[in-house]
Amino acid sequence: MRDGRECVSIGGMDMVFFFLIAGAFATAAWRQWAWAGAAGDGPMAALGQAALSSAGEAVTLGIGLVGALALFLGLMAVADRAGLLRGLARLLRPLLHRLFPEVPPDHPAMGAMVMNVAANMLGLSNAATPFGLKAMRELERLNAAPGTASDSMVLFLALNTANVTLLPTHVMALRAAVGSHDPAAVIATTLFATLWSCGLALLLAKLGRRWFPVRPAPGGAPHVSHVSHVSHVPHEPQAVPPPCPAWASLLAGLAALALLPVTLMWGRALSPWVIPGLIVLILAVGLVRRVEIYAAFVAGAREGLLLSLRLIPYLVAILMAVGLFRQSGAMALLLEPLGRLLTPLGLPPQALTMAALRSLSGSASFGYLASLLKPGGVGPDSYLGILVSSIYGSSETTFYVLAVYFGAVGIRRIRHALLVGLLADLAGLAGSVLICRWLYGG
Numbered sequence: 001m002r003d004g005r006e007c008v009s010i011g012g013m014d015m016v017f018f019f020l021i022a023g024a025f026a027t028a029a030w031r032q033w034a035w036a037g038a039a040g041d042g043p044m045a046a047l048g049q050a051a052l053s054s055a056g057e058a059v060t061l062g063i064g065l066v067g068a069l070a071l072f073l074g075l076m077a078v079a080d081r082a083g084l085l086r087g088l089a090r091l092l093r094p095l096l097h098r099l100f101p102e103v104p105p106d107h108p109a110m111g112a113m114v115m116n117v118a119a120n121m122l123g124l125s126n127a128a129t130p131f132g133l134k135a136m137r138e139l140e141r142l143n144a145a146p147g148t149a150s151d152s153m154v155l156f157l158a159l160n161t162a163n164v165t166l167l168p169t170h171v172m173a174l175r176a177a178v179g180s181h182d183p184a185a186v187i188a189t190t191l192f193a194t195l196w197s198c199g200l201a202l203l204l205a206k207l208g209r210r211w212f213p214v215r216p217a218p219g220g221a222p223h224v225s226h227v228s229h230v231s232h233v234p235h236e237p238q239a240v241p242p243p244c245p246a247w248a249s250l251l252a253g254l255a256a257l258a259l260l261p262v263t264l265m266w267g268r269a270l271s272p273w274v275i276p277g278l279i280v281l282i283l284a285v286g287l288v289r290r291v292e293i294y295a296a297f298v299a300g301a302r303e304g305l306l307l308s309l310r311l312i313p314y315l316v317a318i319l320m321a322v323g324l325f326r327q328s329g330a331m332a333l334l335l336e337p338l339g340r341l342l343t344p345l346g347l348p349p350q351a352l353t354m355a356a357l358r359s360l361s362g363s364a365s366f367g368y369l370a371s372l373l374k375p376g377g378v379g380p381d382s383y384l385g386i387l388v389s390s391i392y393g394s395s396e397t398t399f400y401v402l403a404v405y406f407g408a409v410g411i412r413r414i415r416h417a418l419l420v421g422l423l424a425d426l427a428g429l430a431g432s433v434l435i436c437r438w439l440y441g442g
Contacts (some may be wrong), residue, residue: 017321031329039042047328054323055316057374058367062312068173075282076169077300078293082286084122091352092117097201097308100152102142109138113156120163131159132248133408139408145214148413155205157405157417161396162201162424165194168393170366172275173304175389179371180380184275186389189439193394193431200341203422208416239307248339255354299438301379318367346387346437347429350378354388355429359422394423394428 028043035042097105112135119128123257135156143150149157166191175183224377281429286293325331338349350372359363369392371377378384398421 004169013042017317019236020321020325023330024328027328027330027333043328047324050327051320054320055321058315058319058370059312062308062315064177066305066308069170069175069308070301071176071304072167072169073304073307074297074299075279076289077303078166078286078296079122079282081291081296082282082289084282084285086118098258099436100153103139103152107138107142109135109142109152112138114161117163117340132405136405136409140411144296147411149411149415149417150214151205151209153405153406153411154208154417154420155202155416157402158201158205158420158424159198160302160401160405161398161421162197162428163194163396164198165393167192167278168389170391171393174366174370174373175380175385178375180371180373180385182272184272184380185381185386186393189432189435190384190393193390194426196426196431197394197428201420204420204423205416208420212415214415222255224242238307247303250253263436271362311350311363314363315370316365317400318374319371322371346433348384348387350384351387351391351429351433354391355425358392359398359425362397365397383436383440386440387432389428390432390436394432395425395429398422 024047027091028047031043066388075088093105093110096114096117097103100113101108103113115133116128116135119131137155139150139153139156140146142152166187168186171184171186173188174184245356281292286296322331334349338352342349342352352370354365354372369388372388373380373385378388380386380389398418402414402417402421406412
């Protein structure tokens with residue numbers, strides 16, 4: 001469950017949206033009061049023009065996303081039909097069995113968790129969602145304290161809020177749409193940051209058990225599933241493949257760790273090869289597996305077209321709000337003091353804003369990212385452009401994930417799940433700053 005998400009609660013997104021617009025209006029009104037020029041000009045008139053121009057830019061950007069999203073989702077459709085998702089799931093199953101020893105290896109919960117994590121790693125968020133909800137339903141059936149998150153639930157949520165990301169598809173598509181010379185530059189930085197944040201999240205989820213013991217919530221919920229009210233579950237998950245031998249999973253884990261020094265040493269030199277190599281590799285695997293790669297690609301590209309059209313209203317809303325906030329001068333008033341403190345550490349205020357929005361709302365953070373990368377912003381290939389792209393790809397909409405997954409099965413006492421998710425987001429932010437400063441300066 002990675003990209004294009006709503007805020008955890010309507011009220012929360014309402015407050016963010018209203019704060020940006022009301023703050024812009026108040027700042028412009030204060031400046032207009034001191035305006036000495038012509039009555040028809042001034043800060044308030046500029047604010048009105050900014051609203052119209054920002055909305056137009058959002059539509060242009062959304063249309064520009066069509067090609068890039070169609071390309072990447074088309075490739076992911078071929079990869080899925082070629083069995084790459086199921087192959088990754090086979091590698092992950094022995095590892096997840098050791099992380100969740102209290103879940104029987106042949107239980108439906110284990111299979112659903114394996115497929116959820118594998119789909120998230122490949123950026124297949126539409127496939128990850130039903131698997132994740134299926135996993136939560138099965139984990140609730142194993143739960144000895146209905147209404148309270150079990151240790152397995154907290155650990156599974158940690159994997160979803162800090163999942164290792166191999167392909168940040170939406171970020172690459174946006175970077176390509178705004179004219180980046182190297183859209184895949186964020187693959188290495190995102191992988192480094194998510195390996196770091198995922199490791200920390202798993203550690204915190206395990207250690208937090210002693211400080212947040214399981215105590216049933218008052219009037220605990222019965223062992224039933226509430227998934228039916230979640231409207232975006234498209235289908236029941238498919239059958240889970242058998243696990244790979246333990247040695248194969250161990251080698252895959254060591255290979256993932258070996259990518260860290262490779263990323264540090266040669267990430268910048270290798271990134272231009274990623275997209276061309278990825279296209280050839282996925283299509284070649286599809287041919288070998290006798291997949292109708294043309295039809296599969298077209299089906300995935302159609303999904304990319306629909307997704308880009310669904311994103312336009314969110315882009316209009318957030319780009320308009322951010323445009324007003326910037327035009328009024330409110331953003332400068334807010335960010336300049338933070339900039340003096342954090343910029344020497346490689347963390348400009350815009351990056352901190354991105355990290356905060358990412359935990360709240362996928363659509364708001366995507367819109368803010370678009371506002372920074374579009375022409376006239378910081379640029380997609382600058383240090384700041386790569387940094388905010390990496391933060392978006394390596395963080396998660398933590399509040400949303402917890403609300404949907406726990407709400408789907410009636411969990412009211414979430415224990416340390418929120419704390420783990422927020423600390424993992426912070427670790428992803430720190431990892432993004434570290435790797436971007438190493439590779440791109442700043």
